[in-house]
Structure formats: C-alpha cells, structure tokens
Amino acid sequence: MVKEINDSIFDEEIKASGEPVIVDFWAPWCGPCKMLGPVIEEVSEELQGKAKFTKVNVDDNPGVASKFGIASIPTVMIFKDGNPVDTLVGFRPKQSITAAIEKHI
Amino acid sequence: MERYDIAIIGSGPAGLASAINAKTRNRKVIVFGSSDLSKKLTLAPKIDNYLGFYGIKGAELRDKFKEHIDNMGIQIENVKVNNIYAMGEYFSIMTSGDTYEATKVILAMGMEHTKPLNGEDKFLGRGVGYCATCDAPLYKNKVVTIVGYNKEAESEANYLSELASKVYYVPMYRDDYELTQEVELVKDTPVEIVGQNKVEKLKLKLRELETDGVFVLKDSAPPEQLVPGLEVEDGHIKVNRKMETNIEGCYAAGDCTGRPYQYMKSVGEGQVAALNAVEKLYTK
C-alpha cells in the first residue's frame, strides 16, 4: 500500500523506526508518473513489512518538493532514519526499483 | 487497448530485418520510424559490402528494402517514439500522439552521433532534462534555457515561455527561428552546464546565462532516456548473443548496440532479435 502524505505530516512520516521510507514525488499532469504509480504499488506489496511506501503530490506540496530540490518528476527518494539515502530520478522498471530499495533494508 | 506482439523502434536495416522475420512467424508487429526508412541508407553513395549487391547506391538499396516490406504488407508508423516504459508483463510506448502497448520491444533506432554537453549527465534530473513539456510546470516562474537541435524544439520553447519567467533559446542549427516575442534567441555555442547541487548557469563561448533549467532537445534522446532503466555502456545498448538487453522482453539490434556500424551486422542482429522474441512468445 502506498500512503498519500503532504507538507504538514512529511517530517513525521519519514521517521519510521528502522525500516526505509520510500517517497514517490508525482503530479497528475505527469505521464511517466502515471506509469510509475502502479509499479510502485506492486513493489510495495512485495516488500510489505520491510519498507514503508508514501507518495507526495508536488503540485499541492511545493514545500517538500523544493526542500529536496525536486527538479524533475517522477522522483523516488529513499529515507532512512529521516535522512535521504538514495534518489531515483525518472521512471524505472520494477526490478531496478526493488533492487535500489533492497540495498537499504 | 490493442496489444502488439512485437514493437520495433526504428525503420533502418536492423528494424526492417526484425520486422520481416517476425512477420514470417505470423506475429502482430508494429514498426515505428520514418517513411524514407533511414537517412543513412539514403545518403550512402555506393555500397560494396552488402552481400549480393555489389556497387549498389544507398537509395537503390533503400528502394529494394521498401519493396520487400510492401510485399509482406508491413507498414511503417511514421511517428517518433518518446518513451518506452517496462511495465513488467508488457511495454507502454509513448509517442507525441498515441500510446501503444506491446509484449516485446526491439530497439533499432541507430546511433545519435552528437556528444552530450559538459555537465549534461551530471545534472540530469537536477535541472537538465530532455522533455521540456513534460517538466514544464516545475519551472513555473523560473528561468529556462533550451538547447535545440531541431525545429520541434522551437515550439517547446514557445510553450514554456507561457509558464517560465524567462526562456532562452540556443539553436544548434541554422534556419529561420519561429519563436514568440517572450523567447530570447541566443546565437552562441554552449560550453558547459555548471552549478553546485543543481543547475545554476549555462556557460557559452561569449556569455553566461543564469538559469534554473537546461533542456537539451535532439531528434532522438539517448537510449537510457528513451527506455528508463536500460543498461548502456559507452553510449551503446548492452546486449548478449540473443540480443537481449538487461530488461526482460526488450531486445536491441543495429548501430545502437555498438560497432561496427554496417548494414550486414545490423540486419543480422535484427534477425536474431526477432527470432528470439518470437521464440519467447511461443514458450510463454
């Protein structure tokens, strides 16, 4: 499951205890984001319990988007203990997203 | 949506060799490319190393290829493919107009010979992009520079000028430029994209532009941009002996896989790719 989060709860959400938190930055007008959505959803099912999955709509939440310098979407960021540990820019196939996340589990 | 068995990206020797072999096996095939098949083929003055056709002109060989595909009822979809997304079980193929789906993909788009700008790779996704209209809303009220290699880039510049606070256009070709008043034409040669964590400036021979984003717009994007996640080595798509790439169901053939850049190598690879793709479709 991928949880929709926003500017106001962002800091709280990325501080999950121990497990990595995945944030998918997207917007409704972005074609590749629409393709990536279902892929992330699948990855979240496979890695259930090992990582937490969230998404942020950058149109509605310019705060976090500019804080992390999101200049292109989709961008997927991986946080650990509240700190960014990896940034994946652009669409990726499922295998490559899973591999990137597993490095931090 | 109608799903093709095999989508072939490119209408040069490699793509056409794939197409006729896939068609022979009764597979539902779609070929993307241009109606003149391949600019390189048309330009070749005289070809002495294509077995069976000693001394043939490129344009003559092209006409023979055209006759061959016509006889087999293969048509070419005259559109540019912008992106191919590996969805797992299938591929989503985006063009400027429609979206297509195919179970297998064969990449046969030849080679883009222009080198990337200094800093282009470093800042990719951090201010550098290849599709201005895709990322446009992120540059609302910001400064954007477009390095345009073709006419189409001009309309992207015009579109961006409605959102961005400032748009510079750096043309890499000579022509009349159809730009709106808001777009500033910069006739100069780009040297380097610079910045700290993200793009801050584009340095040119004669001047420097302060800018938040730089879009590099060419006829075809680098293969790893066309197919996100694709493994590329020294500018060529990495393949094995079956012409398989690192993405399951995605094959590559022709100049895009590496040297030598020649017709016989291209058609041979196109054939191997198609036969393996067909084989996988059967065993599934």
Ligand SMILES: Cc1cc2nc3c(=O)[nH]c(=O)nc-3n(C[C@H](O)[C@H](O)[C@H](O)COP(=O)(O)OP(=O)(O)OC[C@H]3O[C@@H](n4cnc5c(N)ncnc54)[C@H](O)[C@@H]3O)c2cc1C
């Ligand atoms: C002047 C000249 C002379 C040559 N002489 C010889 C010779 O004598 N002998 C020899 O063996 N070789 C020769 N070559 C090399 C030969 O032309 C190439 O090796 C061959 O054309 C490669 O075939 P290909 O199918 O891989 O790619 P290409 O022929 O480059 O075809 C690729 C096609 O894909 C299309 N395409 C690219 N991207 C996309 C996209 N995103 N969406 C849709 N379509 C796309 C392109 O428009 C193009 O039509 C010569 C080349 C040149 C330029």
